[in-house]
Amino acid sequence: MTGPTDDLTLIAECRAGRTDAFGSLVQRYQDRLYPTALRLTGSVEDALDLLQDAFLQSFRKLNRFHGESSFYTWVYRVMVNLALSERRKRLPKLFRNEPLPEASDPADSSDLGNPTAQVDRQEREAAVQRALGKLAPDHRVVVVMKEFDGMRYEEIAAALNVPVGTVRSRLHRARCELKGLLSDYDEAEPPASPPSTPSNVAEPTTNPPLIVHAEARGR
Amino acid sequence: MIFDDTLLSAHLDDELSGAVREAVEAAIAADPALAERLRLLGETKRAVSSLSRPAIGVDLAGAVLNRIERDRTAANRRPYYWIATAASLLFALAIWVQPLELGHPPKNGQDVVVTNVPTPHVETAKDETVAPVEPVGPPVIAEVKYTEPMPDANLHARDQMLQMLDRPGVRRIVIVVDAIDPAARASVNDALMLLPRKNPEFTNVKLAQGIVLDPTYPGEAEVFATVMDWPERRQLLDKLEDEFKTVIDQTVVDPHVGLQLADMSGVQMGVGRRAAGLGQGPEQEKLAIRRQPHQPEVFPPDPPARVRGNAVVQAPSGFVGPPVSTRTNEGAVPVIVWLTTRSKPAIH
Numbered sequence: 001m002t003g004p005t006d007d008l009t010l011i012a013e014c015r016a017g018r019t020d021a022f023g024s025l026v027q028r029y030q031d032r033l034y035p036t037a038l039r040l041t042g043s044v045e046d047a048l049d050l051l052q053d054a055f056l057q058s059f060r061k062l063n064r065f066h067g068e069s070s071f072y073t074w075v076y077r078v079m080v081n082l083a084l085s086e087r088r089k090r091l092p093k094l095f096r097n098e099p100l101p102e103a104s105d106p107a108d109s110s111d112l113g114n115p116t117a118q119v120d121r122q123e124r125e126a127a128v129q130r131a132l133g134k135l136a137p138d139h140r141v142v143v144v145m146k147e148f149d150g151m152r153y154e155e156i157a158a159a160l161n162v163p164v165g166t167v168r169s170r171l172h173r174a175r176c177e178l179k180g181l182l183s184d185y186d187e188a189e190p191p192a193s194p195p196s197t198p199s200n201v202a203e204p205t206t207n208p209p210l211i212v213h214a215e216a217r218g219r
Numbered sequence: 220m221i222f223d224d225t226l227l228s229a230h231l232d233d234e235l236s237g238a239v240r241e242a243v244e245a246a247i248a249a250d251p252a253l254a255e256r257l258r259l260l261g262e263t264k265r266a267v268s269s270l271s272r273p274a275i276g277v278d279l280a281g282a283v284l285n286r287i288e289r290d291r292t293a294a295n296r297r298p299y300y301w302i303a304t305a306a307s308l309l310f311a312l313a314i315w316v317q318p319l320e321l322g323h324p325p326k327n328g329q330d331v332v333v334t335n336v337p338t339p340h341v342e343t344a345k346d347e348t349v350a351p352v353e354p355v356g357p358p359v360i361a362e363v364k365y366t367e368p369m370p371d372a373n374l375h376a377r378d379q380m381l382q383m384l385d386r387p388g389v390r391r392i393v394i395v396v397d398a399i400d401p402a403a404r405a406s407v408n409d410a411l412m413l414l415p416r417k418n419p420e421f422t423n424v425k426l427a428q429g430i431v432l433d434p435t436y437p438g439e440a441e442v443f444a445t446v447m448d449w450p451e452r453r454q455l456l457d458k459l460e461d462e463f464k465t466v467i468d469q470t471v472v473d474p475h476v477g478l479q480l481a482d483m484s485g486v487q488m489g490v491g492r493r494a495a496g497l498g499q500g501p502e503q504e505k506l507a508i509r510r511q512p513h514q515p516e517v518f519p520p521d522p523p524a525r526v527r528g529n530a531v532v533q534a535p536s537g538f539v540g541p542p543v544s545t546r547t548n549e550g551a552v553p554v555i556v557w558l559t560t561r562s563k564p565a566i567h
Contacts, residue, residue, distance in 0.1 A: 023283065026283050026284075030278070030280070031275055034273070048277065055279065056283060059287055129270070171225075171232075172225040182263065
């Protein structure tokens with residue numbers, strides 16, 4: 001992992017007119033940013049476009065980068081806000097239910113030699129991705145930032161420039177909606193492995209399918 | 220007590236502290252319904268967090284630096300007003316889309332179903348049928364003539380085409396240059412030829428006289444055809460944008476024009492039907508392409524590539540472009556997608 005000092009050095013070189021240095025920054029962070037872009041947009045090409053636009057905008061606004069956060073965090077914020085921008089929201093092509101490339105992360109290794117499990121996993125991924133695509137953009141972004149990238153509420157709020165309470169409510173509504181969207185799939189395909197839960201949550205003895213049901217908010 | 224359900228999410232994320240956390244824990248312990256809701260939220264959370272993190276597969280640095288350089292060059296140019304009668308460029312991107320029914324490859328004159336539903340892996344894995352791939356092909360002179368007014372745009376077809384446009388992988392690209400200004404046409408040609416592509420050959424197609432691709436800009440047209448992957452397509456669009464200072468909009472393929480292009484590509488455009496594998500349901504209006512009953516005899520077709528299950532398609536003899544994978548939805552049937560660029564060349 002390259003440290004922030006190196007990033008700052010490269011940024012200083014960019015400001016001095018050596019744009020090649022920015023290429024090094026792109027190469028350094030494109031791999032980390034791409035999966036998030038992919039989950040935000042739902043298509044490979046939109047993800048590549050989004051990522052490219054994010055890097056370009058970052059370069060154009062490089063003078064506004066003062067090092068309060070890491071360069072990665074800065075570009076990440078640019079990217080998620082670009083994904084939410086009005087211009088992109090108007091694009092009809094944003095978020096298609098198209099097949100994404102097959103997973104290439106280490107989690108796949110468990111499926112080696114088990115084609116059925118691999119297919120199940122891919123179908124499950126496709127179902128989740130389709131469900132993500134049906135969320136409102138501001139909900140989708142919060143879900144991806146929280147669940148996929150593991151960010152804290154405060155970090156999400158800072159990146160999106162919204163109150164923490166807004167993050168919390170958007171996230172909860174998005175989860176409820178996702179729960180409903182995934183219910184059909186889960187009724188047909190119950191999870192193969194028991195999910196882990198936080199230490200402070202009692203593990204249920206049964207694993208019923210995800211079913212959307214309206215609960216009274218008060219009791 | 221009125222329980223705010225958002226607290227459940229916050230609790231799940233370990234974002235509560237102090238008295239609130241204790242109160243929520245107590246409420247959950249006392250109410251099985253709350254505990255169940257928390258469990259379901261946890262499953263949803265894990266569904267997203269367990270999504271894979273695919274590798275990017277391309278190096279964006281070069282493309283980003285090129286854009287930066289173009290920005291810089293553009294900033295140095297003196298702003299100028301556009302010429303009203305500038306050239307227009309029509310880009311038709313013909314995508315290779317694999318029909319769901321691999322077991323029933325298209326035959327001459329038969330409808331081919333084109334759908335944006337992902338091909339089930341199980342279905343393709345067990346399918347051993349060989350489907351032909353549209354040849355990249357030498358030029359074919361279009362003989363289609365028509366005098367009827369062009370019908371209105373079909374927005375539904377447009378949406379479908381846009382969906383197909385962004386599928387990953389190699390696409391068949393048909394670029395129609397309908398430019399009044401010969402210099403603009405030459406510039407397009409130069410832009411195409413300067414692309415650092417693996418397959419350096421564009422097929423140059425001359426449209427027959429009398430064919431008007433765009434009634435607003437009647438004139439001769441040149442057509443180029445090739446195959447490209449995403450970075451190449453991006454480079455091409457960047458280069459043309461830079462060259463002509465254009466705003467590229469995706470627009471509707473006029474059915475008549477589509478037919479002409481289809482003729483040139485040895486395919487026809489028609490209405491798709493619902494794939495049998497999708498089960499019962501209403502027929503869908505799809506923009507589909509089917510093979511022409513008769514291939515023009517003037518230009519012999521390239522040897523067809525072959526699709527076998529999930530295997531990588533073998534390229535036709537002499538073709539050195541990137542391979543076509545059925546897993547990324549390329550296949551036997553090209554679908555024409557149309558981009559229109561109103562080119563307004565800058566005067567330096």
